[in-house]
Amino acid sequence: MKYLLLFVVVIVGLMLHKKQRAARHAVASQAAQARRLRAPEPMHACTRCGVHVPASRCVWDAQQHPYCCAEHARQG
């Protein structure tokens, strides 16, 4: 009888562990999907050479013209 109780406790523990792991995996999967579906970053053509650069990496001059690098921004 003692072993039966031990067996039941082990089985319930394994089931709970498996359930928690599945929940963690689902959350991680949803986060990965959200990253994939995130809106793409706008691109801007460099005013000097025309190379397209993500908005976050553009160098902007005083007139808000986008440039691919500081050198092209300086050259105008």
Ligand SMILES: [Zn+2]
């Ligand atoms: Zn450029």
